[in-house]
Amino acid sequence: xxxxxxxxxxxxxxxxxxxxxxxxxxxxxxxxxxxxxxxxxxxxxxxxxxxxxxxxxxxxxxxxxxxxxxxxxxxxxxxxxxxxxxxxxxxxxxxxxxxxxxxxxxxxxxxxxxxxxxxxxxxxxxxxxxxxxxxxxxxxxxxxxxxxxxxxxxxxxxxxxxxxxxxxxxxxxxxxxxxxxxxxxxxxxxxxxxxxxxxxxxxxxxxxxx
Numbered sequence: 116x117x118x119x120x121x122x123x124x125x126x127x128x129x130x131x132x133x134x135x136x137x138x139x140x141x142x143x144x145x146x147x148x149x150x151x152x153x154x155x156x157x158x159x160x161x162x163x164x165x166x167x168x169x170x171x172x173x174x175x176x177x178x179x180x181x182x183x184x185x186x187x188x189x190x191x192x193x194x195x196x197x198x199x200x201x202x203x204x205x206x207x208x209x210x211x212x213x214x215x216x217x218x219x220x221x222x223x224x225x226x227x228x229x230x231x232x233x234x235x236x237x238x239x240x241x242x243x244x245x246x247x248x249x250x251x252x253x254x255x256x257x258x259x260x261x262x263x264x265x266x267x268x269x270x271x272x273x274x275x276x277x278x279x280x281x282x283x284x285x286x287x288x289x290x291x292x293x294x295x296x297x298x299x300x301x302x303x304x305x306x307x308x309x310x311x312x313x314x315x316x317x318x319x320x321x322x323x324x325x
Contacts, residue, residue, distance in 0.1 A: 183214060183215065184214060184215035184216075185214045185215070186211055186212060186213050186214065186217060186309065187211070187212045187309055187312070188209065188210065188211055188212075188307075188309055188310070188311045188312060189210050189211070189212045189276065189312050189313060190208070190209075190210035190278075190312065190313040190314075191207065191208070191209050191210070191303070191311045191312075191313065191314045191315075192207065192208040192314075192315045192316075192317075193205065193206070193207050193302050193314075193315065193316040193317065194206040194207075194317050194319070195300070195302075195316065195317065195318050195319065196319040197288075197289065197298060197318070197319065197320055197321055198321060199321045201286075201287060201288060201289040201291075202284055202285060202286050202287075202288060202289075203284070203285040203288040203289075203298070203300070204282070204283075204284055204285075205281075205282065205283055205284075205285060205302075206280070206281070206282050207280070207281040207282075208247065208278055208279070208280055208281075209278065209279045209281060210276060210277070210278040210279075211272070211276065211277050211278075211279070212275075212276050213272045213273065213274060213275055213276070213277065214274060215273065215274065216271075216272065216273040216274075217270075217272050217273075218269060218270065218271060218272075219255075219267060219268065219269050219270070220267070220268060220270070220279075221256075221265070221266065221267040221268075222265075222266050222281075222304075222307075223263045223264070223265055223304050223306040224239050224263060224264040224266075224283070224304060225262065225263050225301050225304045225305075226238055226239055226259070226262060226263055226264055226285075227261070227262035227263070228299060228300075230290075230299050235287065235290070236287065237285050237286060237287050237288050237300070238259055238264075238285070238286045238287070239259060239264035239283050239284070239285055239286075240259075240283065240284045240286065241282070241283055241284045242254070242257050242264065242266055242281075242282075242283040243281070243282050243283070244266070244268050244279055244280065244281045244282075245279070245280045246270065246277065246278070246279060246280070247277075247278040247279070247280055248277075248278075250270065250271065250277075251270070251271070252268055252269070252270045252279065253268060253269040253270075254266065254267075254268045255267055255268060255269055263304065263306075264283075285300070288300060298318075302314075302316055
């Protein structure tokens with residue numbers, strides 16, 4: 116009887132040991148699955164965080180006021196007086212509309228004329244610029260180049276309309292032919308980055324012309 120009890124106990128112990136081992140393996144597998152699940156969720160969370168950050172960054176760049184900074188030219192009035200010495204006096208009232216703050220502007224005036232196979236220069240001199248409301252304007256650069264006149268000026272503007280009064284002289288602007296004289300002038304050059312709206316031009320002839 117004692118021997119049989121020992122065998123029964125030994126078998127029972129082996130079954131308990133096997134059951135414990137199986138349970139341990141199951142717990143290990145379960146914990147491993149839990150760990151894999153946690154790592155997977157962490158990856159999803161990281162990807163979600165990166166995507167969210169990227170989206171907010173994109174929206175910030177799109178909606179940021181700096182990116183909305185812009186300007187337009189809403190009016191451009193020319194008053195052109197032809198003189199008897201073949202020169203021309205130009206007065207231009209150039210009106211900008213500024214969104215946000217701006218502090219400088221530049222312009223190119225074409226001075227090389229190509230007309231019916233003939234080329235000639237019309238140099239610009241006496242370039243001046245003021246603000247119509249008497250605000251400070253500083254001409255920081257003005258130069259006659261080979262085929263154009265370049266000017267750059269400083270000012271201060273923020274969310275407003277501003278009109279600059281620009282005056283200059285154009286030499287050799289009138290071409291004389293037998294029985295006729297011609298004034299050929301491109302009042303707005305092709306180097307502007309924005310289009311001009313509401314353009315007017317008034318031409319004043321010399322008193323001697325009838």
